[in-house]
Amino acid sequence: MPEDEKTPGREVITDYAQAHFRYFRTADGTVYAQRNGHPVARPIRSQGTTGSHRQELMVGLFRDGHGVFNGTALKEALDLIEALALTTEVQAVHIRVAPGFDGATWLDLGRTDGQSVRIHPTGWDILTPDPREVCWRRTQLTGELPMPAKGTNGKGIDLLLRLNNFATAETECLAIAWLIGCLGPSVPVPAPFLTGPQGAGKSTSGRMLTRVIEGMSADLRRPPKDEESLTAAVAAGWITALDNLSHLGPDLSDLMCCIVTGAETLKRALFTDGDVYRARYRRPLLMTGIDVGVIRPDLAERLLPLRLERPTVRRTEAELWREFEEVLPVILGSLLDLTVQVRAAQTDIPTDLRMADFAHLCAQLDAATGLGALNAYRATLDDLNDDVIEGDLLAQTVLQHAATLDPGAVVRMTSAEWLHALTRLYSGEDCRPLPKGWPTTGKVLSDRLKRLQPTLSARGVVIEWGRTKTARYIELDCPTPPSPDQQAAF
Template identity: 35%
Template sequence: MTTHVNGTTRTSSADLARKLLENNGVDPDKKGPSQASLLAALARERYELFMSDDGRPYGIPVGGPNIALPLRGKAGLRSQLARIFADTHHGTVPSQSALADAMTVLEGVAAMANPRTPQLRVARHDDRIIVDLGTTDGRCVAIGPDGWQRLGASPVVFRRSGAMKPLPEPVRDGDGLAQLRELLNITDDGFRLLVAWLVAAFIPDLPHPILTFRGEQGTGKSWSAAMVIGIVDPSGAPKRTAPRDLKSWAVQAFNSWAICLDNVSIVPDWLSDALCRAVTGDGIVDRALYTDDDVVVLEFRRVLAMTTIDAGALAGDLAERLLTIELQLIPDHKRREEAELNRAYADAHSAILASLFDLLAQVLKALPKVTLTERPRMADFARVLAAVDNVTGWHTLDSYRATAAGAVADVLDGEPFAQAVVDLVDKAGPDGVTLTASQLLEAVETPDKLPKKWPKDSTRAGGQLKRLAPALRTIGIEVDDSQRGPKPKKQRLYCLTASPERRCETAFPASPQASKPSVTCGNRGDASEGASASPHPAEGDADPRTASPHATPSDLHKRERGDAGTAGNAISYLLSGDPTPTPRCTECDTPLADFLVATGETTHPGCAPTLTARS
């Protein structure tokens, strides 16, 4: 039946239901359709159903914003269908069983469609990056090499979560970066590095280092971290406590593009591994709801931040993925109230986004031309930093390398076994040491009271050395475990050597009696130049004047660069005061390390199966 109100023709809910049934092959003249049938017909009429790559069913409103609604959940298709049904049936509420039956049918329909992947907050579309503003009408911002623009509808399918809040529309209103600078108490280098990290946070297809705000109490770590995360991905809970288990962490990470863990002091091993996987891309398998044997996969790569006082408590592999920003102590006369800061941030948010998007557009234009000759662990992020430097003239890549090395050094300070290994290698000379795990455990200096992390046997020692190898390389100690000992045991050998730069900086400090000005490792001279040689040894060399107190000026001219009997054995000269070369292995004729000489050994550990004594 149709009615006419003020010249407008309206179709009754009964006629609408009849039409829906006819369109879906149901005879309306037979026994009245069930609620489940009506719900399924409504959904197929109004939503485009599909299954995501991870096995989750979604529906997109036909003719509406490009936002994927999950079939279940408070903000999902189930609740939307219940509302539509009530609106079209004079307020009649569908039963829970009817909704459940309808969902089962709709999941089957979604499984037959081509799979799609709904994105969260940011997505790549051709040569542009699409940022979802999180509004109900689906507005977004598209950033490309030629600039950015606001769009009324997204070309990419996005999904939403209850943890998300809308982003303000970017508006060019002065210098947004200068306004952001006024809200932070960090150094200029730290601020530039933070800006580069924020630019990279809007690029979805690369690993992002974990932004770490470090400082003592009263430096504003928590507020600064919440503000920075809010710039990228506003949330009702921008700061989170450490999750209690892997499942709770997976749920948090799946539903937020950017996450901040606040006041981190101790990171358990499982969470440290989970954070590392979230940086590079992770997938966690979980049992599907209402099933016994079906599973779903939570896939995510996230932008992470955390606040801490002591980053040295973190594991080495996690420390390599940090970008540390040191916060300065705020004097009492400069401290601002939080309400004032919140107002200033809210007023500046739109301008900050506009300035960041301007810089991101320039970075996207410069990136294809950027090539790195040396790539650190987070190589993709480092390339973005190089593009930022190319555009702005900053030196964020150098700052990042320095902060990464500092974080790893802090971690090694908290590893007693690593410190013992470092001391052993520093004393061993340019040839380093080659030992089995059991020999290494015997060779290092053991504390009277073993620390908690000290390996209890050779198996644990080898495993810990393997885990520490990337951190040791960062400070200039190379770890090679590819060699095997002689038969019949063929035990794994660990070859540990210090780089020439590390030997220059740690083993051979400049002589205070040197008549010539000190030459740094960056501009060191050649030892073959005699009296004019640098008090720091050249790469691969040791300074004869420092190594041997008995050396004469004529000796300096006789010793050639890289000679194993002179510069290569300078540690022996330093320890013994005797210019006699270090004894060589009777099997392979390579110089023996000092701790082997001290024990009376005549063969290299790679040639002899065991050590007879500790150094």
């Protein structure tokens, strides 16, 4: 064939790609390729080790007898495909868990054939999702799950709890509630913090809870050194599990709050001057550790302490994980059965808790099983409030001041007047030195009180801010007197 009659390579590649793949864009403008009839999508610009679209396109062209093409032809073809895809409809891609049609949700089993679990109001099934309903994104953190077992009669839940060293039945039901919450793509769940003495199996339990959802390849990670490292890990997987935390600085604490309830990060796009890359994330978070020191109030409302105890009989790692892997299909099947029952339960939504969605899930779990998860959740939040107060001398001083007031008394002062009064109360007659971090100005005091407002409100001390014609003020209202135990603590 004369040279001028040959079809250019870029046209051959473009025609083949459009015949065998579906191309679409996400809300942030990233273009994805999805093989016809298969739910897994890959970004066309990805060079990842999990298999890029460029690689699968080259392999398909070679196996179908179209030959091998040079990099220039591939680049020109992908440039054109990307430009054409920018005019298509927007569709989201999901990692591990996704919303579906008619109130259903999907769980990606991480299989090469794309088979997934569809959880719907009347049960769950194993299907290959319609690519226009669900698009999965896979990364190196996407492990494969076994086929869940049908007809387990709930015995998988008992098997999972038997393999862990949870201290109380209340802790067990909260762990199950968290796993059910992880199967919801749009429900934020508090972050379990597995605590206990040395040798209680905190890391082992953390791995087990994570692997129920993420597969046997999932593992715990060391706390990241900076925000960028953590957000990269969060974006690449579903559950982010951090091991052996011993300290939570202000920056890491704020970032964890964002992970639990959702946030967005912006970075400058590579090789550009004015374009940006936008990443949204909200993921289940899990942590282990003996103690992390002082907990900030905003993070305390997003935590779920799960206490473990030291086992009386030790088992080898090989024996423990061999048994867990054998029963994982039964555990997953029982968890899916229970999830269907919980979602079908009709209950009122608790409106007094910060994580109202998870509180509602606990109430549904109680309606389905009678475990008492909601009361257990309230008790853990109450314990966390105590931890926050014990670690904050300003909160203790405010409660000490409230204890001197008559029931129903209202005190209104400016922030500077409050700072003087609380400082004088803390120093006492012996003029003890102020601790490090004590507020130095009225503005700093006001900001600290805003952080402590939910914690103090849980102890019957209501703080409000207002303004008169001449100045702003802070008002303290003590509608119910502190209990004798609280007064004795200070």
